[in-house]
Amino acid sequence: MAIKRRQVLKNAAYLSAMAALPLGLATACYRNQKQKVVVVGGGFAGATAARYLAMWAPELDITLIEKNRQFISCPQSNLVLSGNRRLSQLTQKYDHLQADKSIRFIQSEVTAVDVEKRQVWLADNNPLDYDRLIIAPGVELIYDQLPILATTEAQQHVPHAWKAGPQTVLLANQLKSMRQGGVVIMTVPAAPFRCPPGPYERACQIALYLKNHNPSGKLLILDANPDIVSKKAFFTEAWQQLYDGLIEYQPMNPIESVNVASLEVESFFDSYKADVLNVIPPQRAGKVAEMVGVINVDNRWCDVDYLTYESTAVERVHVIGDAVSAKVPKSAHIANQQAKVCAAAVIALLRDKLPEQQPIFSNTCYSFVDGEQAGHVAAVYRYDKDSKDMLPHPSGGVSETATKEEGRYAEAWAENIWADTLG
Numbered sequence: 001m002a003i004k005r006r007q008v009l010k011n012a013a014y015l016s017a018m019a020a021l022p023l024g025l026a027t028a029c030y031r032n033q034k035q036k037v038v039v040v041g042g043g044f045a046g047a048t049a050a051r052y053l054a055m056w057a058p059e060l061d062i063t064l065i066e067k068n069r070q071f072i073s074c075p076q077s078n079l080v081l082s083g084n085r086r087l088s089q090l091t092q093k094y095d096h097l098q099a100d101k102s103i104r105f106i107q108s109e110v111t112a113v114d115v116e117k118r119q120v121w122l123a124d125n126n127p128l129d130y131d132r133l134i135i136a137p138g139v140e141l142i143y144d145q146l147p148i149l150a151t152t153e154a155q156q157h158v159p160h161a162w163k164a165g166p167q168t169v170l171l172a173n174q175l176k177s178m179r180q181g182g183v184v185i186m187t188v189p190a191a192p193f194r195c196p197p198g199p200y201e202r203a204c205q206i207a208l209y210l211k212n213h214n215p216s217g218k219l220l221i222l223d224a225n226p227d228i229v230s231k232k233a234f235f236t237e238a239w240q241q242l243y244d245g246l247i248e249y250q251p252m253n254p255i256e257s258v259n260v261a262s263l264e265v266e267s268f269f270d271s272y273k274a275d276v277l278n279v280i281p282p283q284r285a286g287k288v289a290e291m292v293g294v295i296n297v298d299n300r301w302c303d304v305d306y307l308t309y310e311s312t313a314v315e316r317v318h319v320i321g322d323a324v325s326a327k328v329p330k331s332a333h334i335a336n337q338q339a340k341v342c343a344a345a346v347i348a349l350l351r352d353k354l355p356e357q358q359p360i361f362s363n364t365c366y367s368f369v370d371g372e373q374a375g376h377v378a379a380v381y382r383y384d385k386d387s388k389d390m391l392p393h394p395s396g397g398v399s400e401t402a403t404k405e406e407g408r409y410a411e412a413w414a415e416n417i418w419a420d421t422l423g
């Protein structure tokens with residue numbers, strides 16, 4: 001088709017106008033469309049990032065992809081084991097996010113990512129383009145050392161219950177149907193893992209169940225770590241005060257094999273027979289991180305620039321939440337805080353501005369020792385430009401003892417973070 005003279009003049013005028021614009025704006029105009037941010041994972045990190053991107057930068061085209069129909073909170077899921085929560089109390093629909101016109105919510109699974117073409121592929125074979133990609137896939141459970149437990153069928157006998165949902169209910173039901181005087185064995189993987197105080201809170205909730213319904217039963221904890229990983233004095237006191245004789249704790253005792261049928265466990269030191277066996281396996285960044293090629297620490301975690309959460313392996317891809325290799329704890333609270341730092345940085349980068357150079361955030365993690373009493377660990381982290389890391393500020397602390405008042409704070413914390421995450 002011949003190009004008309006008027007069209008040539010129009011094009012020339014357009015190009016000279018473009019040349020006068022700052023680079024970022026010119027790129028945006030050239031595309032003649034909104035810049036696209038795709039967020040993968042609608043958990044504590046991803047959903048928060050999508051919401052704050054939408055609030056702070058309405059000019060963006062934001063897509064959030066989540067494979068599950070419902071959000072189920074890991075925080076407080078240990079209380080399902082003692083009968084102090086129902087899973088339905090921890091389950092929420094994504095309806096607020098779905099109704100939010102500033103976010104395109106897609107319920108689907110990401111199956112591939114092409115970082116050259118900057119495209120995310122979904123289970124229905126639809127590609128989505130991105131200018132910036134934020135991945136928040138949580139953790140994948142690793143069964144390399146115990147491949148016998150890798151199948152869904154094996155996990156029906158030996159639950160992990162480390163992703164809240166049917167596994168949590170399964171473990172609760174196994175406790176209920178255990179014979180009087182039976183032995184529950186819980187194994188703890190070597191750190192780092194999702195929620196450092198989580199296994200020890202779980203010990204309290206299992207012991208509470210035993211105390212109320214099976215007082216001649218026992219909980220044996222086989223911990224791969226040299227000691228209780230988080231809130232040691234707090235949990236030790238709770239176990240002595242509330243559950244004396246019900247809990248036996250063995251540190252430095254990683255398991256080496258499991259018999260799924262007989263529930264026998266071998267460790268380096270000894271063999272044990274369980275009536276209920278809860279193996280919490282080691283973890284790594286969720287599968288999407290592997291697809292994108294951003295796992296670059298210990299073959300498990302993703303290294304990032306802590307100013308922007310951009311991967312150090314693949315540009316324009318940001319990683320937040322449990323998948324990040326960081327010295328900070330893998331908690332919902334940290335996932336939520338990283339999401340906000342990342343959202344602000346992505347907006348700055350897309351506007352050709354310098355991201356905040358000294359981010360500061362906090363962590364608070366409550367643990368329930370029974371149905372009502374809880375205690376906290378809290379810390380403030382600040383970016384250190386020399387080490388390029390988030391370092392703890394000398395503040396914060398740990399509760400010495402659990403109280404009902406802190407139990408109410410823990411409730412309020414959960415309500416607030418669910419609302420902040422899901423809208």
Ligand SMILES: Cc1cc2nc3c(=O)[nH]c(=O)nc-3n(C[C@H](O)[C@H](O)[C@H](O)COP(=O)(O)OP(=O)(O)OC[C@H]3O[C@@H](n4cnc5c(N)ncnc54)[C@H](O)[C@@H]3O)c2cc1C
Pocket residue numbers: 040041042043044045046065066067068073074075076077078108109110111136137138139161162163164194195198286287288320321322323330331332333334335364365366367
């Ligand atoms: C028993 C237990 C108790 C805990 N208690 C606390 C607590 O009291 N306080 C606290 O702060 N933290 C607690 N945690 C830790 C907390 O749950 C995690 O740190 C938090 O969930 C991490 O958030 P995330 O967004 O990184 O991952 P997640 O919340 O797991 O979200 C990841 C999301 O990505 C989605 N996804 C993954 N792959 C794909 C894909 N291919 N396509 C689409 N979607 C995908 C998943 O479906 C999921 O919704 C606890 C954890 C456990 C196990």
